[in-house]
C-alpha cells in the first residue's frame with residue numbers, strides 16, 4: 001500500500017474484512033510481541049507475573065479444587081499460566097500460533113522438566129485432543145474471532161473436555177468492546193515498535209458497528225524511510241451476558257457462572273474483562 005491507497009481507503013471497514021487480527025503469527029512481530037508478554041512494566045500482552053501467580057492460585061484452588069488434572073490452554077502465549085499450573089501438579093497442553101511464544105514456552109518447560117506440551121498451531125484448525133479436566137481461553141482473545149469461529153472453538157473445547165470438565169473463558173464485556181470502537185482516532189511515531197523494528201508512524205482508527213455489535217480497529221504503519229504503508233486490522237464481537245449464556249448452552253455447556261476476574265474478586269485492573277466458568 002502507499003499513502004494514496006491509504007487516503008482513498010473505504011471509509012468504514014467491513015468487520016473482519018481487512019484482517020482477522022493483529023499478526024501474532026508473523027515471526028518478526030511475534031519476537032517483538034514476546035518482549036511485551038514478558039515485560040514487567042505493563043499488562044498489555046500478558047499480565048505481570050505477580051498477577052498471573054494470583055490468578056493461577058485461584059484456578060488451582062477454586063476452579064480445580066487443588067486436584068491435579070489435564071489442562072488445555074488455547075492461545076497460551078509464552079506459557080506463563082501452563083508452566084505455573086504444571087508446577088502445581090497439572091499436566092498441560094498449550095496451543096498458540098505465535099512462533100516466538102511457543103519456542104519460549106518450550107524452552108522454559110524443558111529447562112524445568114515440567115509436564116507441558118506446546119503445539120504451534122492455529123486454534124481454528126488444531127486438533128485439541130480429548131480427556132481434559134479444564135480448557136481455558138483467557139485475556140480477551142475470544143471476542144477477536146468471528147462469531148461462527150468462536151462458536152466452533154467452543155464446540156471443539158467441549159468435545160476435548162472429559163465429562164464434568166470445566167471451561168474457563170475470560171472474554172470482554174459488551175461495554176468495553178463498544179467503548180473501544182467509539183474511541184477517537186490516534187497516532188504515534190516511534191523509532192522502533194511492536195508493528196515494525198524501523199522508524200514509522202502508526203495511525204489508528206476505530207469503528208463501532210452498532211447493528212452487528214462489532215468493533216473494528218485499523219492500523220496503518222507508515223515506514224519513515226520508504227513511505228510504504230502496511231495495514232493491519234482486527235475486529236471484536238461484543239456479546240451481552242445473555243448472549244454468552246445462550247452460546248454456551250448451544251455448545252453443550254451448563255452450570256454457567258460469572259466471576260469479576262481470574263482471582264474471583266473485584267479488582268481495579270480488569271481491563272473490561274471478566275470470567276465465565278461452565279461445565280461439560
Ligand SMILES: C[S@@+](CC[C@H](N)C(=O)[O-])C[C@H]1O[C@@H](n2cnc3c(N)ncnc32)[C@H](O)[C@@H]1O
Nearest residue numbers: 024046075076077096097098121122123139141
Ligand atoms: C492476549 S494474548 C494472551 C496470551 C496468554 N493467554 C496470556 O494471557 O499470557 C493472545 C494469544 O492468543 C494467540 N492467538 C490468537 N489467535 C490465535 C489463533 N487463531 N490460534 C492460535 N493462537 C492464537 C496469540 O498468538 C497470543 O499468544
